[in-house]
Amino acid sequence: MAQESTSVHKVVIIGSGPSGWTAAIYAARANLEPVVYVGVAKQDPGPVLPGGQLMLTTDVENYPGFPEGIAGPEMMMKFEEQARRFGTTVVGEDITKCEFSSDGSPHTLHTSSGDTIQAHAVIISTGATANWIGLDSEMKLAMTGGGVSACAVCDGALPMFRDQHVAVVGGGDSAMEEATFLTKFASKVSVIHRRDELRASKVMQERFLNKENAEVLWNKTVIECLSEPDQMGNEKISAVRLKDTVTGEESELAIKGLFVAIGHSPATKFLQDTALEFDSAGYIDLKDRSSKTNIEGVFAAGDVADAKYRQAITASGMGCQAALDAEHWLGDKGLI
């Protein structure tokens, strides 16, 4: 590691989801010898997983190129293999702190092993993590394809939820959107909300509530996920235990799917002491239609800079843009 401290990398990529690996594939093919820090350190909120949120996704059906679907972790292995094939260096550590330069000198990054590295260009692709309720039973089922998900758009069309009663936790616009999306597939969609009114805009509320198979359970929180083994012996959600936030009364709701839609948080904690600009929701602000941030030589891609689309394919496209933007920037500065 001592050697790394004295040499300046052309491109360091932070994060190893679809955007990070795609940036690495393109940067490596452009002979930029990229170094990917995969991100293994635990950060708030939630764990930062190498491979990103797809590591929690059993079946990816909407990433183009895999008509039969592909398991999220398998897909990320393919991405990594492709990045390595063209000469990407992969480091099993995280970047814990950034000191971005403003005078054209290399940026300084601190690693989770306590080392310091330097890079002319930095691509931030640390993603975002779904906010979860915080129950052990919830996390266990979410990690094992047990019918608990934080993304209705990704998972809602899966056969296991078709013509079943499912529930959505949340009360904002994206909860309404996810719930409305689910009404197309599920026999019934119950929105579970802790208050007696929704934060969502009226139009979003109406769109959901106008569906025949839509309902809202007011003043309820989920306190436990219950499960049963399926024919294969895999635990699948069978019900949630609810607690009334007004009366304290407990009840049970039999469901075959639980979608947690209480927002996402971009993984930006390690950037807090920098001059990097964020939007009002805390996502990295990008210039025009590029991957450029407000800091020279610092680019961002994927969910850490996208509160809107948040798909594997859009993140990958952004990763490609970041690598091409970084390559052009390095060329413009005479650094390659």
Place this chain on the structure above:
Amino acid sequence: MAQESTSVHKVVIIGSGPSGWTAAIYAARANLEPVVYVGVAKQDPGPVLPGGQLMLTTDVENYPGFPEGIAGPEMMMKFEEQARRFGTTVVGEDITKCEFSSDGSPHTLHTSSGDTIQAHAVIISTGATANWIGLDSEMKLAMTGGGVSACAVCDGALPMFRDQHVAVVGGGDSAMEEATFLTKFASKVSVIHRRDELRASKVMQERFLNKENAEVLWNKTVIECLSEPDQMGNEKISAVRLKDTVTGEESELAIKGLFVAIGHSPATKFLQDTALEFDSAGYIDLKDRSSKTNIEGVFAAGDVADAKYRQAITASGMGCQAALDAEHWLGDKGLI
């Protein structure tokens, strides 16, 4: 077809490259019952191919998910299969003219079979096609199989070019890619470039220049294609006249094939009589970081709206955005 004229489609997607199929995958999974018009009509400039430019690409190495690479046509077959799997209707025709409404009524599209269809939302993903130098002698030979082509991958392996000296015009990544491909078949490949340095990435330059039978002719433009009749009496290219962009000196290079690789133009001719806004280069202008055009309910994705990145993965990401934007727009308008 009469039935189609009376019903209004939720989403019609024009074009069947990476962006079109990705839009279809997402739109179909959102139950929007998308209809893809694949594009088979000949348009200026050049032919519009179903499947887009990837149908002319032998090995795609940079689309994430295929570490060993994948043939372009095979990749497009997978995309199409995935779109069909979720309920996309595929029509083997092109859209020849659009009448976009401005009053909230459905848009009207004319098909190459002379039919008229209606759609609430339209996603334009017609891509871009190759540019030519613009010489009469070039076009004449290109139109008659005279040894002038804009696609080395399609034509480079033809017997007429085997073990012959051929030339490539251009200096970008795709010019290098075409030239490198040709070194497998031709006895010698001369890249003719108007400047004293190439725009292509280093790795692409090196890959070409490392070939024994590769050379670059700097500061040269082609001002005429010369030809001779073959045994059958058909005119075939025999040489190009070159002009030095620095000294103005003219010279002649004896070749048996000329491959033009000087960029692309968006396939927008069928949109010329609409109120759609384009950028200075003729690409469809998109709003902010979305797929929205200046016309309500009209979205664009892929190379037809992207002069900058033009990759399969970026086009796919844009296709996803277009489908999600269209879905939100249809929801906002109460059309789904």
